[in-house]
Amino acid sequence: DIQMTQSPSSVSASVGDRVTIACRASQGISSWLAWYQQKPGKAPTLLINVASTLQSGVPSRFSGSGSGTDFTLTISNLQPEDFATYYCQQANSFPVTFGQGTRLEIK
Amino acid sequence: EVQLVQSGAEVKKPGESLKISCKGSGNGFGNYWINWVRQTSGKGLEWMGRIDPSDFYTNYSPSFQGHVTFSVDKSMNTAYLQWSSLKASDSAIYYCASSPTAAYGMDVWGLGTTVTVSS
Numbered sequence: 065d066i067q068m069t070q071s072p073s074s075v076s077a078s079v080g081d082r083v084t085i086a087c088r089a090s091q092g093i094s095s096w097l098a099w100y101q102q103k104p105g106k107a108p109t110l111l112i113n114v115a116s117t118l119q120s121g122v123p124s125r126f127s128g129s130g131s132g133t134d135f136t137l138t139i140s141n142l143q144p145e146d147f148a149t150y151y152c153q154q155a156n157s158f159p160v161t162f163g164q165g166t167r168l169e170i171k
Numbered sequence: 172e173v174q175l176v177q178s179g180a181e182v183k184k185p186g187e188s189l190k191i192s193c194k195g196s197g198n199g200f201g202n203y204w205i206n207w208v209r210q211t212s213g214k215g216l217e218w219m220g221r222i223d224p225s226d227f228y229t230n231y232s233p234s235f236q237g238h239v240t241f242s243v244d245k246s247m248n249t250a251y252l253q254w255s256s257l258k259a260s261d262s263a264i265y266y267c268a269s270s271p272t273a274a275y276g277m278d279v280w281g282l283g284t285t286v287t288v289s290s
Contacts, residue, residue: 065233098276100216107266107280108208108216119278151216155274159232160206160218 066090066154070163076171081142085166087135087152096156099128099137102165103148111150112137144170173197175205175267175281182287183257190253191284193267201225203269205250206277207241211263219265221273222250230273257288 067090077083087097095115100108110119112128115135125140139146147170152163178192193205207219220231222241229241242251250267265284268277 096274100276102216107283108268108277109280110276110278113276113278153216153218153276155270155276158230159220159234162216162218165215 065159066093066157066161068152068154068161068163070150070152070166072166073164074167074169076169077142078171079142079144081171082138082140083142083168085137085139085150085152085168087130087137087163089133089135089154089156091157092132093154093156095131096154097128097130097135098153098155099126100151100153101146101148102151108151139168142168173200173203173269173279175269175279177265177267177281177284180285180287182289184290185257185259185288187257187288188253188255189257189286190251191265191286193250193252193281195248195250195269200248201245203271203279204273205241205243206268206270207239207252208266208268208277209235209263210266210283219252221270224250257286259288259290262286262288 069088071086097115099112102108116128149165173195176194201224204221206221209217219235222229224243268280270277
């Protein structure tokens with residue numbers, strides 16, 4: 065199985081800050097990476113597909129980059145509604161695997 | 172865009188069987204893979220596997236192979252996840268989520284079904 069490792073596991077930031085979350089795959093996955101946001105008590109929602117394609121309706125302050133084994137999710141100008149847990153997920157190889165999650169907290 | 176509506180919370184005893192559902196509404200239910208994802212209390216997301224409603228083709232994660240079964244009733248636009256013998260460790264939230272292809276992210280999620288297995 066491909067292991068997905070996110071860093072950091074948690075991060076504290078303030079409204080207006082820029083935050084970057086990293087995701088590393090244990091082997092190359094081309095660009096078959098998705099990012100999700102999950103708020104407490106809610107289902108995850110897809111933010112970014114194929115490493116950098118923003119889903120319809122997702123604010124442009126979210127961006128994704130990377131290919132191969134190293135990927136990043138960047139959130140610029142943090143808004144109160146962005147404080148949540150973020151997961152990366154690889155779709156290149158069976159079985160699909162998720163990162164362990166990064167909790168974004170208010171400083 | 173398909174919307175996914177999942178069945179309600181369940182409380183079961185170890186050894187009991189269970190079948191939970193995920194009903195698609197809107198257009199194109201058969202055009203998407205239906206994935207099943209488990210989330211245990213306070214933990215992350217685990218992909219269990221997926222089913223293609225157009226031909227019933229399934230992929231099971233090795234971690235769940237043999238313990239769960241996916242199925243689809245196309246006439247009802249509904250996918251199912253079932254257990255024949257539940258364990259306490261099956262207590263979790265189970266999400267269904269659709270993806271347009273096997274290599275894409277899951278763009279539509281149900282609200283989740285909470286399963287509690289306790290004696």
